[in-house]
Amino acid sequence: MTAGVRHNVSFETNNIVLIALVAILYSLFKMATVWRSQCAFARLFAGKTGQILNNATDLGTKLGPGSQSAILAKKYSNYAHSPFVTKIKEQYDYEIVKNPPEWGYVQRLLPFDTIPAVTPKDSYPSGWVPPKEEAKTLPFFLCRTRNHEIPIYLQITYRGIRKITKIKRIEGDIWLLNDEIKSYLKEKNNRYVETRVQEVGRFIEVKGDYVNQLVDWAHSKGF
Amino acid sequence: MGSRQITEKSLSMLRSLPRISLGNIRDNPNCKKNPKRGRAQHGGDKHGAGNKGSGQRQNFMRLGYETGNNPFYLRVPQEHYYRGQHLRREYPPLSLHQLQNMIDKDRLDVNQPIDIASIVRSGIYNFFPDLKQFGVNLTDEGADIFVAKVNIEVQWASEQVIAAIEKNGGVITTAYYDPHSLLLLKNPKKFFESGQAIPRRMIPPPDAIEFYTSAKTRGYLADPEEISKERLKLSQKYGYSLPNIEKESNYEMLCEKKDPRQIFYGLEPGWVVNLKDECILKPKDQELLQFYNS
Numbered sequence: 001m002t003a004g005v006r007h008n009v010s011f012e013t014n015n016i017v018l019i020a021l022v023a024i025l026y027s028l029f030k031m032a033t034v035w036r037s038q039c040a041f042a043r044l045f046a047g048k049t050g051q052i053l054n055n056a057t058d059l060g061t062k063l064g065p066g067s068q069s070a071i072l073a074k075k076y077s078n079y080a081h082s083p084f085v086t087k088i089k090e091q092y093d094y095e096i097v098k099n100p101p102e103w104g105y106v107q108r109l110l111p112f113d114t115i116p117a118v119t120p121k122d123s124y125p126s127g128w129v130p131p132k133e134e135a136k137t138l139p140f141f142l143c144r145t146r147n148h149e150i151p152i153y154l155q156i157t158y159r160g161i162r163k164i165t166k167i168k169r170i171e172g173d174i175w176l177l178n179d180e181i182k183s184y185l186k187e188k189n190n191r192y193v194e195t196r197v198q199e200v201g202r203f204i205e206v207k208g209d210y211v212n213q214l215v216d217w218a219h220s221k222g223f
Numbered sequence: 224m225g226s227r228q229i230t231e232k233s234l235s236m237l238r239s240l241p242r243i244s245l246g247n248i249r250d251n252p253n254c255k256k257n258p259k260r261g262r263a264q265h266g267g268d269k270h271g272a273g274n275k276g277s278g279q280r281q282n283f284m285r286l287g288y289e290t291g292n293n294p295f296y297l298r299v300p301q302e303h304y305y306r307g308q309h310l311r312r313e314y315p316p317l318s319l320h321q322l323q324n325m326i327d328k329d330r331l332d333v334n335q336p337i338d339i340a341s342i343v344r345s346g347i348y349n350f351f352p353d354l355k356q357f358g359v360n361l362t363d364e365g366a367d368i369f370v371a372k373v374n375i376e377v378q379w380a381s382e383q384v385i386a387a388i389e390k391n392g393g394v395i396t397t398a399y400y401d402p403h404s405l406l407l408l409k410n411p412k413k414f415f416e417s418g419q420a421i422p423r424r425m426i427p428p429p430d431a432i433e434f435y436t437s438a439k440t441r442g443y444l445a446d447p448e449e450i451s452k453e454r455l456k457l458s459q460k461y462g463y464s465l466p467n468i469e470k471e472s473n474y475e476m477l478c479e480k481k482d483p484r485q486i487f488y489g490l491e492p493g494w495v496v497n498l499k500d501e502c503i504l505k506p507k508d509q510e511l512l513q514f515y516n517s
Contacts, residue, residue, distance in 0.1 A: 093507040094495075100503045105489030106496055109340055109411035116329050125370045126324035147347065148328055 115146055132222030140172035142223035150218050154211045165206040165214060178204055184217050185210055312357040312431070314379040315350045317342065319387055320365025326373075336374040336479045336488060339400070340408040352405040361395075363387065374477045376443075379434075385441055386457050392466035394477050398443040399435045401425035404486045411487065415496040420506075423484045423492040423515060444483060484515075491515070 118130060131144055145151050151168040170177055178197045181204065185193040194207040206214070241247065250256075261267050272279045287296045325331045330345035339358050342348050350356045358378030366387035374394045388395045400408065404424045407414045414421075427435045427444075435442035438449035458465040468477050484492055493515035495504040506512060 092511055094504050094511075095507055096502050096504055098500075098502045102489050102503060103501060105487065106415070106498075106503075108335060109344070109487060110498075111344055111412060112346070115346070118328050121327070124327040125368050126320060126327045126365070127368070128324055128327050 115148075118148055129219045135222035138172070138221065140170065140174060140177040142167070142177075142218055142221075143169040143171060144223070145169070150215050150223060152211055152214050152218065154209055155205075163207075163209045165208065165210045167204045167206070167214065168202070170202050170204060174199065174202065174204065181206065181214065181217070185213065188213055309355075311355065313355050314358055314360035315348075315356050316360045316362045317348050317377075318362045318364035319369040319384060321347065322361070322373075322375075323365060323369050323371060326371045333371055333373055334473065334476065336376065336476060338376040338398075338408070338481075338488065339378070339405070340411060340487065343409050350405075350409070352402040352409065355402075356405075357402070358400060358405060372471075372477075374479060376481070380440070382439075382457070386461045386463075389454055389457065389465065390461070390463045392468055392471065392477075394468065395441050396443050396480065397435060397440050398481065399427035399431055400486070407486055412498070415498050418495065418497075420495050421486060421490055421492050423517075424486050426483070443480070 120130065124130070128148070135141065142150065153166045153168070155164045155166055156162070157164070167181070174197060178195055182193060182195055185206070189210075193210070196205045196207075198204070269279065272281065277283050284290070287294050289295070322331070325342075325345050325347055326333055330347060331337055331341060335341070339350075342359060343350070348359070350358065360379040361375070361377045361381075361384045363381055363383040366383055369387050370391055372392045373388065375388065376396045376398050378397060378399065380395060380397055385395050401424065403422065407421070426432075432444075434440050436444040438445040438453045441450060441453075455465060468474060471477060479488065481488060482491075486492070490496065490503075491505075493506045493511055497504065506515070
């Protein structure tokens with residue numbers, strides 16, 4: 001009788017150990033399936049994987065057991081309402097390099113704070129012409145764009161039937177500027193050229209495609 | 224009670240009541256409803272559906288059906304202009320003239336190797352990796368005026384362009400970047416701020432491997448000896464004497480090349496760049512090093 005009881009007891013303890021083992025194995029297996037089904041780097045960003053590049057790995061941290069199953073088990077409609085991931089432990093070794101020699105490569109990649117001013121050169125093979133100082137003495141002025149180009153554009157409308165050359169960013173006596181443009185184009189093309197001056201919008205529209213001629217004229221004036 | 228009080232009372236009532244919607248709308252009290260449908264001139268009409276046929280019965284024919292004729296959409300033979308369009312890679316063009324213009328206006332530094340990151344940084348060229356645009360196609364417009372001596376890395380280049388650059392003593396490489404790497408190259412600052420480790424560059428897809436392993440197109444996976452042979456061949460074809468870049472003062476810069484797994488010059492995959500503290504986190508773990516070197 002006593003032996004039987006003992007046997008029973010040991011069986012029960014055995015059973016408990018077995019159940020516990022099975023439970024641990026099951027939980028590990030479940031974790032593994034979760035990791036495999038989600039991307040490997042989805043552990044930290046459960047529900048927010050869209051931001052992660054698919055060839056990036058997030059191996060810097062590893063979660064403790066039980067931290068992510070609770071998160072992945074429930075789908076939250078809103079990322080903001082999902083709880084923070086807890087029990088993160090750092091797993092991988094890394095060193096922090098202060099003042100690294102490679103910092104120059106990083107700075108080279110950062111965007112310009114402002115558009116750089118053009119340093120004077122002997123020649124500009126692309127045909128770009130720097131503005132001259134003498135242009136500032138004229139009664140009118142044509143301001144360069146932020147990309148250091150002359151703001152003269154061609155506007156094509158009605159399927160290429162109407163072509164209008166638009167001179168923008170003009171300052172000063174724009175009516176005098178208009179007269180000069182008109183006489184210049186009349187001399188060049190031997191024909192009357194229609195223009196329209198917009199005083200409020202500060203632009204002049206010339207009927208026809210005269211972009212190259214007007215850019216040449218602006219260069220000759222030093223704008 | 225004056226009318227003013229009535230207005231205020233009803234206004235306060237309106238404030239407390241829920242908004243009117245289809246869910247809580249109802250008829251006025253004591254309104255009279257006609258229980259019968261009128262069969263007179265308009266009340267008992269066909270309701271706009273006409274008399275007889277599919278109009279009245281609302282059983283319309285399927286789209287394109289021509290009651291037994293050979294329908295138009297089958298009569299005309301198909302021409303698949305856009306077959307495979309969703310798989311094609313696009314390389315938005317940048318001409319040599321534009322490149323020279325950027326150099327003239329100091330948007331590009333000739334003393335550093337030029338890649339797509341520095342071209343986009345100039346602010347004059349832009350591209351969209353999410354629209355299947357895979358980087359710069361350097362075109363030959365302005366090849367005659369191009370004089371800069373550069374070490375440039377583009378994604379696509381023609382023979383004329385290669386000749387124009389090598390004639391001036393420059394070096395050109397065509398390199399493939401996967402769309403995610405291109406996203407990083409387009410805006411490196413945003414990526415560094417995200418705090419992620421720099422990923423590896425992926426290898427080109429099967430249909431692009433030939434281009435990027437060929438020495439003729441100066442592919443980044445080609446044999447360097449083959450490339451030097453092809454440089455000489457091209458110079459003989461176009462009739463210019465190939466400048467000896469080994470004697471140049473900036474020979475080291477001209478030789479600077481990225482690893483096929485590398486995205487940024489001088490920065491290895493696996494590193495994390497901290498812009499705020501100006502430091503770089505480098506992995507030391509063997510597992511990580513093995514992963515990023517593979």
